[in-house]
Amino acid sequence: MWTLLRNSILIFRKDFRLEFRSRFALNAIGLFAVISLSAISFSIGALRVKPPILSALLWVVIFFSAMSGLAHIFVREEEQQTADTLRLLTQPVTVFLGKWLFNVILLLALEIVIVPLFVIFLDVSGINWGTFIPVIILGSVALSTISTIIAAIIAQTSNRGALFAVLTFPLAVPVLRSAIQGSWTALEGGGLTACISDLQILFSFSVVIFTASILLFDFIWRR
Amino acid sequence: MTPTVTRITADGIYKQFHVRRVLKGISFTVEKGQSVVITGPNGSGKSTLIKILSGLLRPSKGTVQYFNGNTPRQPTELLPAIGLVSPYLQLYPDLTAKEHLEFFGKMQGISQPFQKGLQLMTQFGLKGREADFMKTYSSGMLQRMKYVLALLHQPAVLFVDEPSANLDEEGKETVYALIREYKHDHIVILATNEPQEIQLGDIRVDVTAQ
Numbered sequence: 001m002w003t004l005l006r007n008s009i010l011i012f013r014k015d016f017r018l019e020f021r022s023r024f025a026l027n028a029i030g031l032f033a034v035i036s037l038s039a040i041s042f043s044i045g046a047l048r049v050k051p052p053i054l055s056a057l058l059w060v061v062i063f064f065s066a067m068s069g070l071a072h073i074f075v076r077e078e079e080q081q082t083a084d085t086l087r088l089l090t091q092p093v094t095v096f097l098g099k100w101l102f103n104v105i106l107l108l109a110l111e112i113v114i115v116p117l118f119v120i121f122l123d124v125s126g127i128n129w130g131t132f133i134p135v136i137i138l139g140s141v142a143l144s145t146i147s148t149i150i151a152a153i154i155a156q157t158s159n160r161g162a163l164f165a166v167l168t169f170p171l172a173v174p175v176l177r178s179a180i181q182g183s184w185t186a187l188e189g190g191g192l193t194a195c196i197s198d199l200q201i202l203f204s205f206s207v208v209i210f211t212a213s214i215l216l217f218d219f220i221w222r223r
Numbered sequence: 224m225t226p227t228v229t230r231i232t233a234d235g236i237y238k239q240f241h242v243r244r245v246l247k248g249i250s251f252t253v254e255k256g257q258s259v260v261i262t263g264p265n266g267s268g269k270s271t272l273i274k275i276l277s278g279l280l281r282p283s284k285g286t287v288q289y290f291n292g293n294t295p296r297q298p299t300e301l302l303p304a305i306g307l308v309s310p311y312l313q314l315y316p317d318l319t320a321k322e323h324l325e326f327f328g329k330m331q332g333i334s335q336p337f338q339k340g341l342q343l344m345t346q347f348g349l350k351g352r353e354a355d356f357m358k359t360y361s362s363g364m365l366q367r368m369k370y371v372l373a374l375l376h377q378p379a380v381l382f383v384d385e386p387s388a389n390l391d392e393e394g395k396e397t398v399y400a401l402i403r404e405y406k407h408d409h410i411v412i413l414a415t416n417e418p419q420e421i422q423l424g425d426i427r428v429d430v431t432a433q
Contacts (some may be wrong), residue, residue, distance in 0.1 A: 007330050013325050014318070021317045081313040084279055088307055089330045223280055 004097070007090045011098025012105075013074060024076070025069035027107060033065040033114045042120035049122065051187035055180045055214070058118050059067060063143065064165075065114065066107055071164045074155035082104050083155075093214055095149070100210070103144040103151075111136055116127045120151035124187065131195060132186035138202035139179030146171045149213040154191040154218050178202050224303040227291045228363055229255045231276070234249060234287035238271050245271050248285070251428050255379075258402070258411040260424025268430045269332045269414035270311065273384045276412060277307050289380070293318060303331055306378030308369045310388055316358035320344065323357070323372060331376040343371040356403040362389040370398065374405075386423075399423065 019025055040057055049057075084094055115136060118124065141208040146168055154163045181200035192199070235250040245268040259270045274280035278297070288295045289304065316322060321337060324344075328336020332344045335351075347367040350362070360368060373381065377390055386402065387395040392406055402411055402423050409424045413424060421427065 003332065010329050012316075012328060014322075017322070018315060018317050026284060080316065081311060082315055085275075085312050085314065087279055088277065088302060089327065090302065090313070222278075 004091070004094055007094040008097035008101065010152075011086075011090070011095060012101045013212055015098065015102045018076070019106070025072040026110075028072070029065045029110050030113065032068045033061055033110060034117065035063050037055045037065065037114070037117050037121050051184050052180075054122060054124060054187055055183040057122070057219035058115075058183060059139070059180050061112065061118070062107075062114065063142070063172065064141050065110065066147055067165045069150040070103050070144065071105065071154060071160065072103055073148065074151040075160055080095060087221065089160065092146070092218045093184070095221060096152070096213060096217040099152070100148045100213075103148045107140045107144050108137065110130070111140060113196055115141075126189050128186050128189045128215075129190060131190060131192050132183065134192070134199060135179060135182035135186055135195065135202070138199055139182070139207065140173060142175040142179075142202050142206040142209070143172060145213065146175065149209065149217070151221075152217065154216045156220070174205055175202060225376055225379055226296075226300065226301055228289050228304050228410060229292060230290040231380065231412075232269055232286075232288050232290070232302070234286050234288075236272065236275055236287065237283045238268065238280070239283045245357055246275075246282075246430060249428065249430060250285075251426060253410055253412070253426055254270075255410055256383070256407060256411070257425045258406040258413065258423060258424045259428055260421050261412065261414040261428045263417070263429060263430035270309065270384050272363060272428075272430055273296060273307070273309065273382050273412065273414050277305050277380075277382050278302070279307075289382060301379075303376060304379040305382065306373035306380070307382040307384075308366075308386070309371045309382070309384035311384075312369065313358045314365060314368060318354050319354055320349065320371075322352045322359075324353075324375065327372050327375055333376055336375060339410060340371060340375055343374055346401075347371055356392070363391060363394060367397075369395060370401070374401075378409070380410045380412065382412045384390060386413055386415055386420055387417065395419075 077086060140186045150164060150168045154167065157163055178201040179197040182195040185195040230252060234250050236246050238246040249272060251259065260273055263269050264282060271280065276284045289301050290395050324337050324340035325403065328340065333339060344353065347370055349364060349367055349371065357365065360389045390398060407409055417419060
């Protein structure tokens with residue numbers, strides 16, 4: 001167990017170092033988020049947009065930002081032909097955990113930038129942060145978990161770019177629905193109890209996808 | 224601690240990619256202290272067989288078993304027992320040699336991997352290039368670095384696909400001397416067609432003759 005955790009963290013640190021040097025995913029996700037938020041702000045920033053629309057816009061930006069960069073974690077290993085090197089170094093579950101941790105932290109780190117920009121650009125007020133932050137965190141963990149396992153699958157294919165969003169979307173529908181609903185409640189100033197069912201769905205969905213991914217990853221990773 | 228492997232048995236290995244059958248019933252046994260040389264023309268399946276033996280690829284049919292005494296185990300359970308040098312196994316262009324040594328070494332549970340790796344880097348003529356990124360290494364230096372990383376944990380089984388690829392004469396001599404020395408206490412499996420390298424094997428497996 002200790003070896004598994006240690007090796008997962010080593011893979012995370014290796015990927016973090018590589019990402020810090022190339023900044024591919026960071027730039028892709030960050031630029032998409034900033035450009036799309038700016039475009040939304042130019043068109044509807046002056047209007048007093050209602051919470052249901054604001055909530056949907058926020059999750060559209062987060063979803064497509066994630067789609068633009070989270071696949072890179074596995075695609076880079078295949079494109080640089082380092083996947084076999086990694087296959088020989090450690091057990092598949094370790095690789096999944098390391099990559100999953102990287103994607104979760106990358107998306108959460110970018111949301112530290114995306115969310116304040118969203119609040120400023122769209123002049124959002126009256127948020128219940130005690131509700132909003134758990135929804136954002138659980139929604140992002142769920143989205144990162146789905147993205148990580150789908151990234152591992154599409155990295156083995158030739159038509160990677162198109163397949164990633166196409167395969168992720170059906171799995172992400174329950175996540176987006178609950179995340180939009182929960183954010184909507186938070187934007188209207190609602191408390192945690194008002195969106196507890198959304199939080200439960202996000203948490204349960206993450207656990208189910210994470211567990212299924214751990215069980216399936218060996219078949220995906222080994223050819 | 225590297226697991227001990229005293230024998231490898233390949234039994235009726237078949238591999239088919241879509242309709243093309245590459246390997247047709249390859250069988251052999253190799254004991255500790257012996258080396259195997261896999262031969263066959265280009266595209267005949269030498270690298271495929273190495274991948275199957277090392278657990279990187281699943282065979283369509285047949286089994287590969289590693290033994291410690293009479294206890295059989297699958298290659299996937301024995302990753303720490305395996306070292307592989309091959310043209311399709313790449314290093315990270317944006318990591319330095321030192322970072323590779325630390326990453327590989329720590330993953331394999333080696334204490335002070337950099338110090339151990341430094342000795343191997345000296346043996347392979349790479350001393351002084353520890354801080355350089357892999358993208359600045361020449362193809363010959365990369366091949367040498369692959370040997371350093373494959374030998375870092377002193378694997379019980381060393382697989383080498385095209386042992387002298389991209390190496391100069393001095394590099395080839397270093398590799399040949401290493402293989403001769405290494406096979407005394409370990410198992411070495413080579414894939415090559417070079418006459419000089421075929422002589423390094425105690426057992427010859429021709430992938431086209433099965």
